[in-house]
Amino acid sequence: MKRVVVLGAGESGVGAAILAKKLGMDVFVSDKSVIKEKYLKQLKKEGIAFESGQHTHGLILNANVVVKSPGIPDHIPFIKNIKEAGISIISEIEFAAQHSTAKVIGITGSNGKTTTTMLTHHLLKQAGYNVGIGGNIGESYAEQVANQNFDKYVLELSSFQLDGIELFRPHIAMITNITPDHLDRYEYDFDKYIDSKFRITKNQKASDYLIYDADDPVIVEGIKKHSPKAQLVPFSLQTKQEFGAYVDQKDIVINIRKKELRMSISKLSLQGKHNTKNAMAATLASQLLKARKQTILESLENFEGAEHRLEHVLKVNGVEYINDSKATNVNATFYALECMNNPTVWIVGGVDKGNDYAELYPLVREKVKAIICLGLDNTKIKAAFGSIVDFIEEVESADAAVKIAYKLADKGETVLLSPACASFDLFESYEDRGRKFKDAVRNL
Template sequence: MQRLVILGGGESGVGTAILGKKKGYDVFVSDFGKIKDNYKEVLTINGIKWEEETHTEKKILNADVVMKSPGIPEKSPIVKKLVEAKIPVISEIEFAAPFTDATTIGITGSNGKTTTTMLTYHLLKSAGLNVGLGGNIGKSFAWQVAEDKYDVYVLELSSFQLDGIINYKPHIAILLNISPDHLDRYEYKYEKYINSKFRITMNQTKEDYFIYDADDEAIAAWMKNNKIKARTIPFSLTKTFENGAFIKQNKMEININEEEFIMETESIALEGKHNLKNAMAATSVAKLMQIRKATIRESLSNFQGVEHRLEKVLKIQNVQYINDSKATNVNATFFALDSMNTPTVWIVGGVDKGNDYSELMALVREKVKAIVCLGVDNKKIIDAFGNVVDVMIEVDNMNDAVKMSQRLAEKGDTVLLSPACASFDLFENYEDRGRQFKQAVQNL
C-alpha cells in the first residue's frame, strides 16, 4: 500500500486525503498550524490520521509521495528534508488529475485569474455543460474528483500549484499576464516566477490549446526563446489576428478554427480594459468548446463579476465605495486606479511582497486626492506618495479607514479599497479584509 502524506490540512489537503483514501493509499495529514474543526471532523469520519501544530518527521519521511499545500514554501525545513530524501513532492492538481477523464481548462496569470475562471465557468455552465470549478478557488479539485462526475473542470492555477506539477496538462491553458508577484517565494528572481507560470503549457501537445495575452512583454519575451507545442491563440487590445481574439472599432472579435464571433464591447457586463482581456480569454475557451454564439452573448452580458474584485458596495451621499480587496499586488491596483474616472480616496497597505510603487505614480497624480494607509508598516507607501497627494493618513483598523475616507470624500468622489498588498498583518485573508470593508461601509 502506497503511503500518501499531505502537508497542510486546509481545503486542498483534506480533498486530497479523501481522494487518496478512496484510491487505496495509506493517508496521513500533517499541519504545522491548526486544522479547522470542520476539516478535522471530515478526516476523522473518513478514518484518516492527522496531526496539527507539528510535523512528526518519522511519520512524514516514510512517504511514497507527498502532496504539499500551495501555501507552504519550498524552503520550509520539512520540504527540504523530503527533497533530500528524493520523495516526490507534488501539488493537489498533479495528484488528482490522473484519476479523472474530464477535460481540464487551466487558467493562470498574475491578475484576473479568478474573474476569468468564474467567467469561463459561467459560459460553460450556462451552455448546459456538466462542469466543475476548482484549483485555487472554491471546492478542492481532488475532493470533486473523489465525489463528483464532471465532464469538464475549470481550474484557477497559482504559480505555487504549477510548481508542484510533473505530468499534468490542461487541454486548454490560459496565461493572462505576468507581473512581479510573490517574488519572496522565487528568491526575488523574476525569471523564476515567469518560468513557473509557463509550466502550465509544458506538457501540452499539438492536440491542446494555449491562449495568451499578446500585449504582455514578459510573455512575448519568453515565447521568443522557448517553443510551445500546443496550438496558440493570442488575444490583444491593439493587434488583430487571423486566428485569435482582438478588439476592433468597439467590437470584440474572436476568430478560431475558421469561425468568427463578434460582440459589441459595451454589451459586455464587466467594465474596464483589463476585463476585455479576461472576456476574450474566456470566450476563446467557449468557442473551442463549441458553445452557441447566442449563449455566449447572453452569458457575457449577464455575468456578475467576482466578490472583492472592483465590487461596488454602496453609494452614500453620492460617494461610491468600491471593494477591491483582492488586489494583493501593485499590478492589480494599477488596473483598479486605471478604471477610476472620479477623484479617488485610496485605501492602501498591508504586507508588502517586495512592491515597486513607481509604476502607480502617474495614476496616483492624476486620480488620487487622498491616501489612507491601512497597515502595520506604511513607511514605503508614505515615502513613495507623501509628496504626490495632499492628504495622507495612517490607520490600523478597517472602521477607522472607512470613517476617515468618508470625511475626506466629497460628492461625486470614489472611495477605493485596493491595498496592493497581502492582508495578513491585520486580517485573516483578503476576503476577511473585503468583508470588514463592506461591513464598515454599511455602518456609515
C-alpha cells in the first residue's frame, strides 16, 4: 500500500489527506504547529492518523510520497532530509491533478489572480458548465476531487504551489502579471520567482492555451526564455491583437477563432485598468471553452468582486471606506491608489517583503493626504513617504487606524486600507486584517 505523508494540516493538507484516504492509501498528517479545531474534526471524522505540534522523523521518512503545504519553505533542513532520502515531495495541486480527469484552467500572477479566478469561475458557471473553484482560494482542490464530480476546475495558483508540481498540466494557463513578490522565498532573486510562475505552462502541449498580459515586459521576456508549447493568447490595453483581446477606444474586443466579442468597458461591474485586464483574461478563457457570447456579456455586468480586494465597506458622513487588505505587495497597492478619484487617507504597513516604495511616489503625491501606518515596524514607510505626505501616524490595531482616519477624512474623501505588506505582525491573515477593518468601520 502506498504511504502518503502530508506536511501541514491546513486547507490544502487536510484535503490531500482526505483524497489519499479515499484512494485507499496509507496516509499520515504531520503539522509542526497546533492543528486548528476545524481541521482536527475533519481528520478525526475521516479516521486519518495525525500528529500536532511536532514532526516525528521516523513516521515521515518512510513515505513513498510527501505532499507539502505551500507555506513550508523548500530550504529548511527537514525538507532537505526528505529529499536526500529519495522521497518525492509534491504539492496538493500535483497530487489532486494526478487523480482527476477534469479540465483545469490554472491562473497565476503576482496580482489580480483571485479576482480573475473568481470571475472566470463565475462566467463558466453562468454559462452552465459543471465547474469547481480551488487552489489558493476557497475549498481544497484535492478534497473536491475526492468528493465532487466537477468536469472543470478554475484554480488560483501561487508560486509556492507551482514549485511543487511535476506533471500538472492545465488545459488553459493564465499569467496575469509578474512583479517582485515573496522574494524572501526565492533568495531575493527575481528571476527565480519568474521561473516559478512559468512552471504553470511547463507541461502544456500545442493543444493547450497560455493567456497572458502582452503589456507586461517581464512576461514577454519569460515567454522568449521558456518557449511555451501552448498556443499563445495575449491581451493588451496598448496594442491590437489579431488573436486575443485588446481595447479599441472604450470597448474591450475579444478575437478568438475569427469571432469578435465587443463590450463597453463602462458596463463592467469592476472598474479600473487592472480589472479591465482581469475581465479580458477571464473572457478569453470562457471563449476558448465555447461559452455563449450573450451569457459572458451579462456575467461581466453582474459579477461581484473578491472580498478584501478594493471592497467598498460603507460611506460614513460622506467618506468612502475601502478594504483592500489583500494588497500584500506594492504592485497591488499601486492598482488601488490608481483607482482613487478623491483625496485619500491611506492605511499601510505590516510585514515588509523587501518592498521598494519608489513606484508609488507619483500616486501618493497626487492622491494621498495622510498616511496611517498599521504595523509594528514602520521605519521604511516613514522614510519613504515622510517628505511627501505631511501627516503620518503609527497605530497597532485596525480600530485605532479607523478612528484616526475618521478624524482626518472630510466629506467626499476616501479612507483606503491597502497595506502593501503581509499581515502577520498584528493579524492572523490578510482576511483577519480586512475583517477587523470592516468591523471598526461599522462601529464608527
